[in-house]
Amino acid sequence: MIVKQWTKEERYRVLRSAEELRELFERIIKSGYRQHYHIQSVTGLLNDPNGFVRYDGLWHLFYQWCPWGAVHGLKYWYHTVSRDLVTWQNRGVCIRPDTEYDNKGAYSGSALPMGEHLYLYYTGNHRDEDWTRRPYTCLVDLKNGKDAQKLPPLYGAHPDYTEHQRDPKVIRHPNTGKYYIILGAQTKDKKGCCIIYTSDSPTEGWRFAGQLKVPGFEDFGDMWECPSIETISGYDVLIFCPQHLKLHGRGDAVHHNGYLLGHMDWETLTFTPDNTNFHVLDFGFDAYAAECAANPDDQNKATLVAWMGLPDASYPTDEEEWSGCLTLPRELRVRDRRLIQQPLDALRALRGKKIDPESTDLLPRVCEMELICRGGDLSVTLFAKADGTGGLTVAYDDSRREITVDRSGMERRFNTELGEQRTRPLPKGLFHLRFFIDRSSVEIFVNDGDAVFSSRVFPTEGESRLRISGDASLHLWELNRAVEETFTID
Numbered sequence: 001m002i003v004k005q006w007t008k009e010e011r012y013r014v015l016r017s018a019e020e021l022r023e024l025f026e027r028i029i030k031s032g033y034r035q036h037y038h039i040q041s042v043t044g045l046l047n048d049p050n051g052f053v054r055y056d057g058l059w060h061l062f063y064q065w066c067p068w069g070a071v072h073g074l075k076y077w078y079h080t081v082s083r084d085l086v087t088w089q090n091r092g093v094c095i096r097p098d099t100e101y102d103n104k105g106a107y108s109g110s111a112l113p114m115g116e117h118l119y120l121y122y123t124g125n126h127r128d129e130d131w132t133r134r135p136y137t138c139l140v141d142l143k144n145g146k147d148a149q150k151l152p153p154l155y156g157a158h159p160d161y162t163e164h165q166r167d168p169k170v171i172r173h174p175n176t177g178k179y180y181i182i183l184g185a186q187t188k189d190k191k192g193c194c195i196i197y198t199s200d201s202p203t204e205g206w207r208f209a210g211q212l213k214v215p216g217f218e219d220f221g222d223m224w225e226c227p228s229i230e231t232i233s234g235y236d237v238l239i240f241c242p243q244h245l246k247l248h249g250r251g252d253a254v255h256h257n258g259y260l261l262g263h264m265d266w267e268t269l270t271f272t273p274d275n276t277n278f279h280v281l282d283f284g285f286d287a288y289a290a291e292c293a294a295n296p297d298d299q300n301k302a303t304l305v306a307w308m309g310l311p312d313a314s315y316p317t318d319e320e321e322w323s324g325c326l327t328l329p330r331e332l333r334v335r336d337r338r339l340i341q342q343p344l345d346a347l348r349a350l351r352g353k354k355i356d357p358e359s360t361d362l363l364p365r366v367c368e369m370e371l372i373c374r375g376g377d378l379s380v381t382l383f384a385k386a387d388g389t390g391g392l393t394v395a396y397d398d399s400r401r402e403i404t405v406d407r408s409g410m411e412r413r414f415n416t417e418l419g420e421q422r423t424r425p426l427p428k429g430l431f432h433l434r435f436f437i438d439r440s441s442v443e444i445f446v447n448d449g450d451a452v453f454s455s456r457v458f459p460t461e462g463e464s465r466l467r468i469s470g471d472a473s474l475h476l477w478e479l480n481r482a483v484e485e486t487f488t489i490d
C-alpha cells in the first residue's frame with residue numbers, strides 16, 4: 001500500500017477554513033469502505049471517543065480528530081449528536097487547539113452536564129519550541145450544547161510524574177458532592193498509573209489528591225491511557241488502557257483496553273479489585289480507548305463506545321487518506337461479577353429486508369446476523385470467495401470450549417505482526433452469536449454479551465460469500481444507513 005509520508009509541519013497544520021478539506025471530503029466519501037451505521041471520521045483520522053453524555057434530551061459524542069489524513073497530528077474534538085444512539089448527525093468542530101495550553105492538540109477527555117452547562121474536560125497538549133510536552137487539564141463550557149467557551153485551565157502537569165498525564169475523566173461523588181478528576185499517568189520509573197485531583201467546584205479550586213492505589217497492579221504496563229471509574233449495579237469498575245504489555249491470548253498486541261471490578265474508596269484513593277483478573281473489554285483486533293456514558297434512567301446500566309482501532313497501527317484506508325470509526329454504542333451491565341455488553345435494543349430499528357439464507361449464499365455488505373446455536377462445533381466464514389476459500393472465520397471448538405476469530409484468510413491483511421487470531425474460552429459452551437457487519441467492520445456478540453469481538457475488515461469485491469457449518473438456525477437482515485456523510489466542519 002502506498003501511504004503518504006507526513007512531515008511534522010503537515011501533521012500539526014492548523015485548520016483555518018473548512019474549504020481546505022472539501023476536496024479531501026469529496027474524495028473519501030466515494031470509498032467503498034465508508035461505514036453506513038458507525039460514527040467515522042468526517043475527513044482524516046478519528047481515534048478516541050470523548051465526552052459521551054446525555055444532556056438536555058440528546059446524546060452527545062465527540063471524537064479525537066486530525067483533519068488532514070490518516071495520521072496522528074493536531075487533534076480537535078469533533079462533535080456528533082443523536083436522539084436514539086442509532087442515527088447520528090455531524091455537528092462540526094467543537095474544541096480547537098487554539099490557545100498556548102493546547103497548542104499541539106485538544107486531547108481526550110470527558111463531559112459533565114450541570115444545568116445549562118455542559119462542561120468538557122480535556123487534555124491540552126502543549127509543546128514548547130523544543131518539543132517538550134506539558135499537559136494541562138483544560139475546560140470548555142459548551143453552553144446549551146452549542147456554544148463552546150474556553151475557561152482557564154484547571155492545572156498543569158504534576159512534577160512527580162513524566163510528561164504522560166492525560167485523559168481527564170470527571171466524576172461527581174453522589175454522596176459527598178465532591179468532584180474528582182482521574183487522569184492516566186506514568187511514574188518516573190515508567191509504570192502506568194492513575195492520578196487524582198479533587199475540588200468542591202467543577203470549574204475551579206482543583207488540587208492534587210494523590211495517586212490511585214490499585215493493589216496487585218503496581219507494575220502493569222508503562223502508561224495507563226483513558227482511565228475511568230464507573231459505578232454499575234453497585235459495583236465500581238476501573239476501565240483503562242495499559243500500554244506496552246503482553247497479555248495471554250492477545251497475540252503480540254501490546255496496547256489493551258480492559259477493566260477491574262471492585263470497590264473504590266475515595267477517602268483513601270484505593271481501588272480494591274475483586275480478584276486479580278484484568279478483564280479484556282473486547283476480544284477483537286481493534287478496540288481501544290472505551291468511553292462510558294451514564295444511563296440517567298437506570299443506574300444498573302451504562303453505555304460504552306470505543307475506538308475501533310489501535311494506537312501505532314495502520315489500516316488499508318490509510319492510502320485513501322482517512323481512517324477510523326467507533327464501535328456501536330453498547331449497553332453495559334454486571335452479571336456474575338463480570339461486565340456484559342449487548343447491542344442496544346434500539347438498533348433493531350435499522351433492520352431492513354430479511355434475507356432467506358436458503359436462497360442465497362451472498363452476504364449483504366451491511367447486515368445483522370443472528371445464530372441460535374444448538375451445540376457441537378460451529379464454523380462461520382464471512383467474506384469467503386465464490387470457491388469457498390478465504391474470508392474471516394469464527395470457529396467454536398466444543399471439545400476445547402473456545403471460540404476463535406481468524407482474519408488471516410482475508411485478501412487485505414493488515415497489522416499482521418500483532419497476530420491474526422483471537423481466542424476466548426467459553427466454559428459454558430456456545431449458544432448464541434450476533435454479528436453486526438458494516439462496510440469495513442464486524443462486531444460479534446457472543447452468548448448474549450458474555451464476550452464481544454470488534455474488528456476492522458476490508459473485503460474486496462470477490463469476498464462476498466457466507467459459509468456456515470454446524471447446527472444452528474440463522475436469521476439475516478440487511479441494515480439501513482444511520483450516519484450521513486455531511487460536510488459539517490465549522
Ligand code: FRU
Nearest residue numbers: 048064075107108166225289
Ligand atoms: C489514546 C490517546 C490518548 C490521547 C489521545 C490523543 O488513543 O493517545 O491518551 O489523549 O489518544 O489523540
